[in-house]
Each structure stands twice: as structure tokens, then as C-alpha cells.
Amino acid sequence: MASRNSRSLRGVFRPFPFMLRTLPLAAFALAGMPPAFAAERTQAFDIAPQPLAAALNAFADASGMALSYPAELAAGLQSPGVKGQFTAQQALQRLLSGSGLAPRTTANGTITLEKAPAAPAEVSTLSAVTVSGSRSYGASDPYSKDYAVDKSFAATKTNTPIFETPTSIQVVSRAVMDDQKTTRIKDALENVSGVRANPSLGGGTGFIIRGFRNGNVYRNGLMASEAFFGDFDAGNLENVEVIKGPAQLYGRTEPGGMINLTTKRGLDSAYYSLEQQFGNYDHYRTQWDAGGPLTADKSLVYRFSGAYQSNGSFRDFVSVDRMVFNPSITWRPSDATDLTLDIEGTDKTAPADFGIPVIGKRPAAIPISRNLGDPNTPMGEQSGVKIGTEINHRFNQDWAIHNRFLASLAEGGTTFVNPGPAFNAAAALNQTTGLMQRNIFRQITEQEHYAANLDVTGKFQTGELKHDLLVGFDFYRTFNKYGGDGRWKSANPALAINIYDPYPSYGIPQATFDNAFATVGDTFGTATNGGIGNRASIYNGWYGVYFQDQITLWDKLHVMGGGRYDWTETGRGNGFDFATAESQVNAFKREDQGFSPKVGIAYELFDELNLYGNWTTSFGANNAPSADGRSFDPQIGEQFEAGIKTRLFDQRLLATLAYYHLEKDNILVNDLSTPDPFDKIANLQRSQGIELDMTGYLSNNFSLIGSYAFTDARVLKDYSGATRGNRLNNVPEHSGSLWLRYDANGYAAKDGFSAGLGGVAAGQREGDNANSFQMPGYVRMDAFLAYKHKIGGSRITAQFNIRNLLDKEYYESTDPDSNVAPALGVYPGAPLTAVGSIRVEY
Numbered sequence: 001m002a003s004r005n006s007r008s009l010r011g012v013f014r015p016f017p018f019m020l021r022t023l024p025l026a027a028f029a030l031a032g033m034p035p036a037f038a039a040e041r042t043q044a045f046d047i048a049p050q051p052l053a054a055a056l057n058a059f060a061d062a063s064g065m066a067l068s069y070p071a072e073l074a075a076g077l078q079s080p081g082v083k084g085q086f087t088a089q090q091a092l093q094r095l096l097s098g099s100g101l102a103p104r105t106t107a108n109g110t111i112t113l114e115k116a117p118a119a120p121a122e123v124s125t126l127s128a129v130t131v132s133g134s135r136s137y138g139a140s141d142p143y144s145k146d147y148a149v150d151k152s153f154a155a156t157k158t159n160t161p162i163f164e165t166p167t168s169i170q171v172v173s174r175a176v177m178d179d180q181k182t183t184r185i186k187d188a189l190e191n192v193s194g195v196r197a198n199p200s201l202g203g204g205t206g207f208i209i210r211g212f213r214n215g216n217v218y219r220n221g222l223m224a225s226e227a228f229f230g231d232f233d234a235g236n237l238e239n240v241e242v243i244k245g246p247a248q249l250y251g252r253t254e255p256g257g258m259i260n261l262t263t264k265r266g267l268d269s270a271y272y273s274l275e276q277q278f279g280n281y282d283h284y285r286t287q288w289d290a291g292g293p294l295t296a297d298k299s300l301v302y303r304f305s306g307a308y309q310s311n312g313s314f315r316d317f318v319s320v321d322r323m324v325f326n327p328s329i330t331w332r333p334s335d336a337t338d339l340t341l342d343i344e345g346t347d348k349t350a351p352a353d354f355g356i357p358v359i360g361k362r363p364a365a366i367p368i369s370r371n372l373g374d375p376n377t378p379m380g381e382q383s384g385v386k387i388g389t390e391i392n393h394r395f396n397q398d399w400a401i402h403n404r405f406l407a408s409l410a411e412g413g414t415t416f417v418n419p420g421p422a423f424n425a426a427a428a429l430n431q432t433t434g435l436m437q438r439n440i441f442r443q444i445t446e447q448e449h450y451a452a453n454l455d456v457t458g459k460f461q462t463g464e465l466k467h468d469l470l471v472g473f474d475f476y477r478t479f480n481k482y483g484g485d486g487r488w489k490s491a492n493p494a495l496a497i498n499i500y501d502p503y504p505s506y507g508i509p510q511a512t513f514d515n516a517f518a519t520v521g522d523t524f525g526t527a528t529n530g531g532i533g534n535r536a537s538i539y540n541g542w543y544g545v546y547f548q549d550q551i552t553l554w555d556k557l558h559v560m561g562g563g564r565y566d567w568t569e570t571g572r573g574n575g576f577d578f579a580t581a582e583s584q585v586n587a588f589k590r591e592d593q594g595f596s597p598k599v600g601i602a603y604e605l606f607d608e609l610n611l612y613g614n615w616t617t618s619f620g621a622n623n624a625p626s627a628d629g630r631s632f633d634p635q636i637g638e639q640f641e642a643g644i645k646t647r648l649f650d651q652r653l654l655a656t657l658a659y660y661h662l663e664k665d666n667i668l669v670n671d672l673s674t675p676d677p678f679d680k681i682a683n684l685q686r687s688q689g690i691e692l693d694m695t696g697y698l699s700n701n702f703s704l705i706g707s708y709a710f711t712d713a714r715v716l717k718d719y720s721g722a723t724r725g726n727r728l729n730n731v732p733e734h735s736g737s738l739w740l741r742y743d744a745n746g747y748a749a750k751d752g753f754s755a756g757l758g759g760v761a762a763g764q765r766e767g768d769n770a771n772s773f774q775m776p777g778y779v780r781m782d783a784f785l786a787y788k789h790k791i792g793g794s795r796i797t798a799q800f801n802i803r804n805l806l807d808k809e810y811y812e813s814t815d816p817d818s819n820v821a822p823a824l825g826v827y828p829g830a831p832l833t834a835v836g837s838i839r840v841e842y
Contacts, residue, residue, distance in 0.1 A: 042085045048297045049335055054268035055079035055095050063088045069113040072161055073101060078335040142271050142289060145175045145747050147703045148654050148696035154221060154241045154260035157249060158457055158468050160550060163645055164558045166600030166612035168244035168658045170693045176705055177234055179741055179756055179784060181801045181835050183309060185232040185240055190760050191737055192242050193691040193707035198730055198813050199827055205232060210244060210662055211687030211713030211731045212256035219261045220388060222406040222451040223476055235287050235307030236326035236344060238262040245639040245660060246618035248598045251544045251566050255618045255637025255664050263342060266301030266330040267291035272842055279835035282312035303328040314830050316371035320350040336394045344386040349379050352416045355815060357429050357499060358823035361773040363811055366499055368828035372436060373417040374508045384410030398459040408449040415442045420491035425821040434499045437491035440516035444483040451476035468550040480538040481578055486516040537581035541569040560600040567593045568621035592634045594619045613642040622668055632682050637664045653696035661688040684717035685728060700746045708736035715769060723769045730813045732763040750795060754786045767814045768822045778810030794842035807832040
């Protein structure tokens with residue numbers, strides 16, 4: 001990243017004026033420049049061979065000076081290191097040896113790095129120069145306060161600069177999450193246009209991107225989890241990437257977009273952080289982060305991050321205990337090879353909460369704190385472990401091979417005191433009296449998920465065309481098991497409750513829960529033997545090959561083309577036990593295959609403005625039966641997108657303005673004409689709109705991240721004929737966000753005051769695809785105040801955050817797990833919430 005204004009112990013820090021693709025310039029002696037290396041003194045350097053970016057940061061720490069350069073120049077390069085007594089310029093020259101880079105002094109006297117020509121002039125030493133600017137933070141540097149991230153791995157798998165990629169890409173950095181005190185990715189994604197959390201009140205969190213719900217989230221480039229297990233704590237994350245439109249490289253992704261979580265990895269320099277948070281609703285959270293080298297030559301580095309949180313809620317009878325830990329270790333047996341092993345463990349204990357029902361066309365006029373479950377409901381539990389590996393080998397500076405593997409294992413059990421019948425709002429709730437029928441149900445879930453890929457990347461040139469090539473293969477397999485005890489399709493009159501005066505009915509005896517769990521019969525759909533099943537098993541197998549070529553001409557025209565071919569195998573079965581359900585899966589598997597092409601083009605009119613467009617497609621297998629037992633053709637998505645990207649304020653601010661038109665066919669929705677809640681029919685839906693995202697710096701003191709989305713998402717064809725032309729549920733026509741941070745002493749200062757103010761807004765949304773009720777629009781304001789103080793080698797940060805500063809009442813979404821009758825589950829947003837924190841870094 002380019003550096004920003006800051007105070008320096010060694011001179012006046014000035015901003016690096018731009019963060020650009022750079023033209024190859026000759027390396028030359030910088031004669032006659034102002035002195036910077038006082039008396040040309042020598043000092044001891046001991047910097048091990050390592051990635052060049054890390055070596056340059058070590059040089060900054062050792063010399064007390066810093067370089068300011070485009071981060072992409074050092075990407076993938078190795079440094080031979082330096083050891084011994086040298087002047088600073090001699091040490092820098094040795095660090096750059098073999099890199100193809102050379103120092104250059106800019107017009108304002110700062111020093112940067114640029115590519116050297118094929119036959120550089122010999123230079124033995126550097127003449128005296130002025131080195132200014134603050135430390136160039138890498139994207140994974142834990143001290144970084146950068147809002148802007150200039151590269152995205154997930155979009156192209158080649159770490160191409162976002163500005164040059166003909167796709168809308170947004171990245172929420174660690175600095176944004178720290179300032180906003182984000183603990184779950186659902187909150188981080190409020191900063192991205194066209195993205196809305198769609199939480200399940202009885203499970204995890206899915207997301208709506210450009211109008212289409214996405215239940216899958218990727219982790220370091222591999223599919224990691226489905227929404228039921230998706231609470232997604234942010235404690236171990238480096239950043240969150242959102243790729244808008246079909247992420248064609250990845251196979252089974254929703255056409256609206258893809259979410260990729262980048263986890264923290266090993267560090268070349270020692271870093272330790274401990275943070276304690278406390279807030280209202282009995283909020284307590286301990287968050288830690290530690291990393292550094294385990295060997296003197298830094299061939300073995302580690303990272304151990306995570307968090308433990310315990311909190312109550314504004315909702316009655318609701319409390320949460322959540323833990324995440326993420327140890328990671330990286331071994332570099334040589335300069336060309338690195339191997340990483342990381343493990344993520346999660347555990348969550350919380351009760352189910354079905355939220356607030358609808359009366360008429362709006363959420364019921366009852367306190368948003370009111371829980372219509374029961375205080376004696378057993379706590380639900382979810383736990384999981386993810387084991388990931390990554391191997392990278394560079395044959396040379398241009399060609400490399402990459403292998404990744406991820407195993408995700410999870411299990412959970414949740415007890416619901418739910419509206420009954422759960423899928424019949426008219427029968428469950430008397431709109432006149434407010435009497436709600438209920439019953440007791442428990443669901444157990446197990447998931448085994450395995451994913452892997454193998455990529456080959458290379459750079460070469462044909463004439464004037466520069467190629468960045470990717471060829472790869474991937475697969476994943478998922479085994480999901482669902483089981484139910486009790487009833488959710490019928491009501492127990494003894495458990496009825498009045499939503500306006502529920503308290504006399506609270507307190508279900510434990511014996512009632514035990515008896516309910518012993519009852520089986522109506523938890524799932526009709527089994528193939530004609531009975532009713534209470535166990536379900538789902539299998540997905542997916543293989544794909546893909547290629548992509550990014551071609552650059554004149555350093556201004558970027559053309560990206562590629563394609564992917566998929567082979568899929570899916571199956572689903574119901575039965576009275578898992579053995580029966582699995583036998584049905586094996587007996588009725590469906591196989592599909594298909595090719596998905598893509599093409600994109602971007603042209604840099606000038607250094608600050610880029611025009612781009614793309615046509616992309618997606619392929620997704622369907623895995624659900626119709627009422628007569630038929631399966632469905634694959635889901636097909638197609639998107640046209642055009643837009644502009646700008647780099648303003650000396651290219652410190654990155655903004656993207658995009659128009660898109662997106663259609664998705666064979667979307668499975670519930671078939672309300674049958675009694676089986678798993679019966680589906682296929683619809684055609686369309687989303688089109690305009691999106692604006694911006695992130696970065698207005699000046700050394702002001703940083704921002706903001707978004708706006710106009711989204712017109714509708715049902716084009718409904719084969720049941722009930723919802724054609726209607727708006728898609730939970731998608732506002734207008735939505736946006738803005739967050740502004742002020743740093744009194746500059747963003748890179750090691751001490752001083754910071755403050756932030758922001759807002760999130762959403763217009764009226766339809767609660768279901770039938771458009772039978774609406775959730776009102778809202779504006780929520782948030783703020784923070786922080787003070788950083790450096791003591792010796794440590795930095796202490798005290799911070800105070802307020803979420804929903806004006807204490808507005810609003811509703812986030814309807815429950816997707818109640819998607820046959822979402823009017824029974826509306827999720828309210830939290831009222832004013834305050835969190836104080838103390839963090840120590842050293």
C-alpha cells in the first residue's frame with residue numbers, strides 16, 4: 001500500500017502520491033539529492049532471506065526509515081536478505097538484489113521502487129537521498145489502519161489489482177472491522193453495496209447479494225460452510241472479499257456474488273495483541289492475536305488468533321456463548337516453496353428465537369424485546385472444526401503451482417418452541433386476538449464438507465500482449481444430515497400464547513419437552529415408502545476444470561476471458577432413520593454437467609479512471625424433489641455489467657460505479673400446493689440495478705468506506721402463477737452506508753485521538769415473495785471514539801463504540817428457515833448498544 005502522511009523520527013513524512021501500475025525505469029545513482037543517511041554511518045543488519053515485502057518492512061524497523069512503493073511490485077518476490085555492518089543504502093541495495101527493482105527519487109524528494117530495465121546500468125552504491133513517508137503496511141500487517149485494499153485474490157486467483165480487474169470487487173479490511181468493533185461478518189458486510197444479511201433465527205446466517213440469497217461462504221478460496229452453521233465470527237479474519245456477479249471460477253456459487261473470508265496467517269515479525277471488550281446486555285469479549293517467526297531464519301512462522309464472547313441480548317431469554325480459535329503455521333523449506341496448515345475451531349451455545357410475527361402488513365406492534373418462545377427452552381449448540389492446507393511452489397518468477405485443501409466438519413442441535421403449524425401463518429396466528437399456536441421441535445444437524453483445488457499460474461508475453469494465465473481443477477463433496485424430533489407441522493393447544501400478553505403462559509415444564517421429543521410423525525416431508533420421515537440426508541459432489549487468461553496491451557487495455565466445465569452429482573432422501581434416508585440418496589442421484597464462459601474488458605482512460613464491462617455466467621445443480629418426485633435442471637445465471645473505477649485523491653480512494661442486469665433460471669422455491677415443506681418448484685428471477693462503492697482516504701486525517709445500491713429484483717416467471725412480477729423478499733430498492741474516520745495525528749500515527757461516525761440505511765422491503773407484508777425502511781447511526789498511546793514498545797488503545805446511536809426501532813429481515821410462512825418470523829434490529837474496549841499491542 002502507498003504510505004500516508006505521518007510524523008517521523010527521521011524526517012518529514014510525505015504521502016506517496018500515487019499507487020499505480022509503474023513503467024519500467026532505469027536504475028541510476030541518485031547523485032545530488034539532499035542528505036538523509038546521517039554521516040553515512042554503518043549499523044548492524046540481520047535480515048533473513050524471505051519475501052521481499054517482509055524484508056523491506058524489516059529494513060524499515062532496523063534503519064528507522066521507510067520506503068514508499070506500490071505493494072504489487074514486491075508481490076511474489078524473494079529477497080536474499082542482508083547480514084553485517086552496512087550503511088542503510090548498502091543494506092537496501094542488497095535486499096533488492098535479484099528482484100529486478102531499483103530505487104528512484106520522486107520529484108518531491110521521497111524514495112520509491114520501480115522496475116529496472118532488462119540491462120540496468122551498474123550501480124555500486126546509492127548517493128545520499130531523502131527517505132520519507134510512513135511505513136508501507138502490507139495487507140496482512142496487524143498494525144495497518146488502511147481502509148483500502150488494492151488487490152483481491154478471490155476475484156481472479158492471481159492477486160490482480162482491483163483497479164485492473166473488469167469486475168466489481170469490494171474488500172472490507174481488518175482496519176474497518178476493528179474501528180467498527182465488528183464481531184460477525186454480517187456486520188462487516190453492511191459496508192458493501194447490494195449485500196444484506198439474511199439471518200436464520202434458529203441457526204446461522206445467509207446473505208443476499210444483488211437480490212439473490214447465498215447460503216455458502218468461501219474461506220481462503222474454498223467453499224467452507226453452509227448458512228446453518230454460519231454465525232461467522234470475525235475474530236480470525238484478515239479481510240472479507242465480495243465478488244459481485246457470478247464467481248465463475250468457483251463452480252457452485254450463486255449468480256449474485258460470492259463472499260470469501262481471508263484468515264490470518266503467520267507473521268515474519270513478532271506481534272502480540274490482547275483486547276477486552278465490555279458492553280450493555282452483559283457483553284464480554286476477549287480477543288487475541290499472536291504471531292511471529294519460530295526459527296531465526298524465519299523459515300517457520302506462526303499465527304494464533306481467536307475470540308471468546310459471552311453476551312445477553314435485547315431479546316428476552318436469549319444469551320450467547322461463542323468461541324473461535326485459529327492456529328496457523330507456515331513452513332518455507334526454500335525460497336520457492338511454502339506450506340501452510342491452519343485450523344479453525346468454533347463452538348456456540350444459544351437458544352433458538354423465532355422473532356416477531358406479522359399482523360396485517362407490518363411486524364406486530366409488540367416490544368421488540370418480546371420472545372414468543374419459552375425461558376425453559378434447552379440451549380442450542382453448534383460446533384465445528386475446519387482443517388485447511390495450502391502449498392505454493394514457484395518454479396521461477398513467472399510460473400507457480402498452488403494446492404489448497406479444506407475439510408469442514410460441524411454438528412449442532414437446536415430446540416424450538418415454534419409457531420405451529422410452522423408453515424401456515426393463517427392457522428398459527430389469529431390476526432384479531434393475537435393468539436399464537438405453538439409446538440415443540442428439535443433439529444439435529446451434521447455436516448461433512450471436503451474441498452480442494454490445484455492451480456497453475458504463469459506469466460508470459462506474445463508480441464505486445466502480456467498474459468497472466470490460470471489453469472485449474474477443483475472438487476468438493478458435502479454430506480448433510482438433518483433429523484427432527486417433536487412436531488412443527490401441527491399445534492399443541494396447551495402451548496398457545498397471546499403475543500400481546502404472553503407472560504402467564506411462560507414456563508414449559510421439562511417433562512413437556514421430553515414428551516415432545518419422544519413424539520415423531522410430522523417433522524419432515526412424505527418419505528418414499530408413503531410414510532412421514534423425520535430424517536433427511538443430502539449429498540453433493542462437484543468436479544470442475546477452468547481456465548482464465550488476463551491479457552494486457554499497452555499497459556492500459558486489460559482483457560479477461562475464460563471458462564469452466566462442471567460435472568455434478570446430487571441426491572436427497574427422507575426416512576425414519578438416517579440409514580433409510582441415505583439409501584434413498586444412493587437410489588435417486590442425479591447427474592448434470594455444463595460449460596460456463598466469461599469475458600471482461602477494462603481500459604484505463606488515464607491513471608485515475610478505468611472503464612470496464614463483463615459478461616459472466618454460472619452453473620448450479622439443484623438438489624430437491626418436486627411433489628411428484630421429479631428432480632430439476634441445473635440453475636443457470638447470466639449477468640451483463642458495465643461500470644467505471646476511479647482512483648482519486650492521489651489514488652488513495654478507490655471507487656466503483658456499476659450497472660448490472662442479472663437473471664437466474666430454475667430457482668427452487670417452496671411448492672405451497674403440497675403438504676410437504678420440502679417440495680419445490682422452479683422460478684425465473686431477475687435483478688438489475690446500480691451500485692456505488694468507495695473506500696480509502698480523503699486526506700491524511702480522514703478515511704472512509706461507503707456504498708449505495710439501487711436494486712430492482714423481481715420474479716419474472718412463477719410456474720405456480722402466484723408471484724409473477726412481485727419483488728423479491730428482503731431486498732430494498734434503495735440501500736446504502738457511509739462510515740467516516742478522523743485521526744487527529746494522521747492515520748499512521750502511533751498515538752492520538754480517533755473518531756468515527758457512520759450510518760446504514762435501507763428502504764422498505766417485502767417480507768415474502770407473495771409481497772403480502774412489508775418491513776419499514778430505516779436509518780441506523782453508529783459512532784466510535786478512540787485514543788492510542790505508545791508506552792515503550794507497546795501500544796494501548798482505548799475505544800468506545802455505540803451502535804444505533806439514535807436508538808431507532810427497525811427490522812433486519814425475515815427468517816429464511818420459515819420461508820413458507822415468513823410472516824411468523826421477523827428479525828428485529830438491536831436498540832442502542834454500547835461497547836468499550838482496551839487493546840494492548842506489542
